[in-house]
Amino acid sequence: MPKVTVHRKAHFNAAHRLYRKDWSDEKNFDVFSKCSNPNFHGHNYELIVSLTGEISKETGYVYDLGKLKDLIKSEVEDAFDHKNLNIDVKEFKDLNPTAENISVVIYNKLKKHLPKDLELEITLYETPRNFVSYSGD
Amino acid sequence: MPKVTVHRKAHFNAAHRLYRKDWSDEKNFDVFSKCSNPNFHGHNYELIVSLTGEISKETGYVYDLGKLKDLIKSEVEDAFDHKNLNIDVKEFKDLNPTAENISVVIYNKLKKHLPKDLELEITLYETPRNFVSYSGD
C-alpha cells in the first residue's frame, strides 16, 4: 500500500525562561538575551505531529487522526498548556526549554504510545517566525 | 544545474462521506465517527503540488508554474471542485475518500502528464488542522 504522511495541528500557551542555573544572570543574558528574563515571558506554541506509514487497506487511514488528537491532548496539551515550562513541567527541571529541547521532549513522550512501524516528526512553532522540526535522528 | 523544488497551491471544495459499503452504518460510525454521516459533510481542500528537478539553463525554471496551474485545473479542479467525491468522482466509487486516498489519486492523475525526470509530491489539507503528504513511495 502507498506510504503517506498524515499531519495533525495542535497548540498550547506557556511561559518559559531560557537560562542555565549554573550561570550568572549576566552570563545568561549574554547568551540568551531577552529570552532569559528572570520573570519569564511566553508563547502560543503551535505544534504539528506527523506520522508516516502505509495506508490501511481496511480503513484508508494511516492512523486515525481522532486518536492522534486525543494522544496529543493527554501527553502534550494537558501537560504544557497554560503552564510555566521551567517550574510546572518536570522534563524541564534541568533542561533548558528551548524550542529544540521542547520538540525532543514531545517526540519522546508521543513515540512510546505509537505503533513502532510509524515514523514520527515533530514541528514546533515558538512564534510564527521561529520554528523547529525533529524526527528522531 | 541546481536541483530545486517548485510548489504550486490550488484548492477545491467538495462533499464526501467516509464509509465502506460492506459495513453497516453502526460499524462505519464506530470506525469513522461523525465523518461517516450518511448525508455527507464537506471541506475546502487546499492542495500543494511540488515538483523537484534541475533548473533549466535556458529559462531559469524547473517547470513553468503557469503550465502546472493549468494541469491542476484540468486534472483536479475540474474533476473534484463543487463535487460529491463519493458520487460524482469515478475514482472513489469503490475507494474510501480519506485524505490519504485522495492524495494518492491526485498523484496518479498528475504523474502521467509530467516529465519523467521530475519528482512529484502532493500535500493535501482537508482542514487547516488535518493534512497529508504523498510522494509516490
Add this chain to the structure above:
Amino acid sequence: MPKVTVHRKAHFNAAHRLYRKDWSDEKNFDVFSKCSNPNFHGHNYELIVSLTGEISKETGYVYDLGKLKDLIKSEVEDAFDHKNLNIDVKEFKDLNPTAENISVVIYNKLKKHLPKDLELEITLYETPRNFVSYSGD
C-alpha cells in the same frame, strides 16, 4: 468602563447545496452555477463571534471567552459540524443555505443566550476567499 469587542474563532465542516425547491435544476444552475450540484459539495466554515460591551470592573472581561466557546459548541458546532446543512439542519429545510443566510441563523441562535446589553456580530468564512458578516440590522 471602556467598551471593547471580544472575538472568538470556531469552525465546522459541512456539506450543502444552493437551490430552490420550486425551481428546476436548470434554473438553479443558471442562478447558483456549480454551487447547485444536486449531490452537494462542502466547506470548512470558519466562524468569528464578536461581542461588544463594557469591561467588567470585577474581572477585566467583557464576556468570558471560555463560556462563549462552550455556547458556540452547543449551539453551532454540535448542530452544524459534519452535517449536511440542507438535510440535517432544520433551519435550512426551507431556507437556502447561502453564507448570508447561515450567518443570520447563527446570529439568531446565539443572540437569545447572551446578555441583552452585548452587541453581537457574526463573521463567517465559507472559503478563505468568500466570507460574510452580520450584526443584526
Add this chain to the structure above:
Amino acid sequence: MPKVTVHRKAHFNAAHRLYRKDWSDEKNFDVFSKCSNPNFHGHNYELIVSLTGEISKETGYVYDLGKLKDLIKSEVEDAFDHKNLNIDVKEFKDLNPTAENISVVIYNKLKKHLPKDLELEITLYETPRNFVSYSGD
C-alpha cells in the same frame, strides 16, 4: 480628501497571569480557570494599530507607517516584549492583564503621541482564536 484607515501589524511575546490580589487562589481559579496559574503562562500577542484620517494631498499618506512602526516599538514592544506583564509592566501592577485591559492600556499609551485628528483603533490577538478590539469609546 478621502478618509482612509491605515493599519500596521506588530507583535510581542509575554508572560501573564489573570488574577485579583484580593481573591484567594481558589476564587481566582473559579473565575479565571487555567489562566490564573500562579506560575504564569504566556502568549505571542499580535497587534494591529489602525489610524483613520484624511489622505495628505502632499504625500498620499494618512500617516507615515514607518513613523507608526517606530512609535509602536518605543511605546509597546520595548515595554511589553519578552516581559512578564504582571511583574515587569507598571500599568498592570494593579490591573488584571486581560486582553481587554491590555488593549486599553496600549490605546492610551499611543493616543497621546498621535495627531488629535486621527481616530485610533487597537486590535490585539492573544491567540489566533481569541482577540479584542478597542477604539476609545
Add this chain to the structure above:
Amino acid sequence: MPKVTVHRKAHFNAAHRLYRKDWSDEKNFDVFSKCSNPNFHGHNYELIVSLTGEISKETGYVYDLGKLKDLIKSEVEDAFDHKNLNIDVKEFKDLNPTAENISVVIYNKLKKHLPKDLELEITLYETPRNFVSYSGD
C-alpha cells in the same frame, strides 16, 4: 430582509515607486525613504472587496460573488496585475501610488458598476503588515 456584508478576496502583483515628480530624489528619499527607489520595488497586493446590502429573498444572496469576482478581474486584476503602477496604469500618471491612493482608485473603478443601494468598502494589503481600508467617506 437582514442587511449583511459579503466579502471577496483577490490579489495582484505589481511594481511601484513612491515619489513626486516635482521633488528632487533627495526630497523624495527624505519623505518616502526606501519606497522611493528610482528603479521601483514591488508587492503582492491582497484585496478584499466588501458589499453591504439586504439579502435577496429570491436567492439568499446580497450580491452574486461570482459576478463580483468577474468585476474585480476586469476592473482591477486585468488593469494592475503584473504591471508597473507608475508607468502602466493611467490613474497613477500624476497620483502617488500609495496604498491609500490605490484603495481610492479601486473604490472609484468598482463603484460605478455596482447597484447604488450597496455600500462598498475596499481593504488593500500592501504587505501582510501594512494595509488600508476605504469606504467612500
Add this chain to the structure above:
Amino acid sequence: MPKVTVHRKAHFNAAHRLYRKDWSDEKNFDVFSKCSNPNFHGHNYELIVSLTGEISKETGYVYDLGKLKDLIKSEVEDAFDHKNLNIDVKEFKDLNPTAENISVVIYNKLKKHLPKDLELEITLYETPRNFVSYSGD
C-alpha cells in the same frame, strides 16, 4: 545529541522582470508571459531559512536564531529589500531572477557565513501560491 532543524522567517519586497537579454520581447513574452513586462512588476517575497544540526549541550540551541536573523538582514534584506532585482542586485545582472535562481543565490550568500556542519535549506515564497525550496543539491 539529537539533530534538529531550526527555521527563521524573513521577508523583502522587490521588483523584477523575467526575461533574457538575448531574446526579443516577443520571445520573452511567449516564454515568460506577463512576468516579462518590460516595466517590471513585483512581489512580497517571504523567506524561510532552515538549518539542520545537533543541539548544543551547552545552550540547547542548534544555532542562535538572533544571529541568523542578523545574518539574513545583512546578506539578504539589505541587498534585496525595496530593490529592483534586475537593475539593483549584481547577482542578477546576467541571471534571470526566477524564484528558483533567487533561492540559489540566497543559499550561496548565506552558506559561506555558516558553520560547515550545518545543513542549509532555503524556502522562498514569491506569492502565497508559488514557492520554491533549495538545499544545495
